[in-house]
Amino acid sequence: SYVLTQPPSVSVAPGQTARITCGGNNIGSKSVHWYQQKPGQAPVLVVYDDSDRPSGIPERFSGSNSGNTATLTISRVEAGDEADYYCQVWDSSSDYVFGTGTKVTVL
């Protein structure tokens, strides 16, 4: 089965840049989506197809994907960005797979 590995936590000061990685075998050949989940709430799609943003998502959220690592970048971090973030891909052997999740803490 296909496995996506994320760091358990990332800490960042307000105004700085947070980078959340998602590791998977040759993930650069797949389309990666990213979801934000705040406590007690449903996930929200923040980046799809590696680097596209749904309407209403700030430009501060961006994504990239190459080789064995995809990255979600949050620029000019705000207190409201504190949440869990999950990457997701589709794989022929595993169907839809989510990453292990990363908790972003704003210091």
Add this chain to the structure above:
Amino acid sequence: QVQLVQSGAEVKKPGASVKVSCKASGYTFTSYDINWVRQATGQGLEWMGWMNPNSGNTGYAQKFQGRVTMTRNTSISTAYMELSSLRSEDTAVYYCARGRSIFGVVSFDYWGQGTLVTVSS
């Protein structure tokens, strides 16, 4: 606006079944797949399966094959997920999510509010 509204919390005994509903509004129900994702307390997201509301076709994660059934009622724009032979490990929040396909790449663009299913004797 697009909304997915799920049924309320459930408490079930081990071995029982649970059926969660997901009512769609704000878009053409039969034009987008519905996926089901669950999340145990403090854990990550786990995809369970998908259903095409137009055809009724389904696809289930191997882990849930034989225990999960996804159906729909197009007249009321509602999808259902039934999980049988419940065990304590099935205690989780269950979400429905709309699958949006762009050139064959599917992301989950709208989610229901979640339904807590508790399995306890």
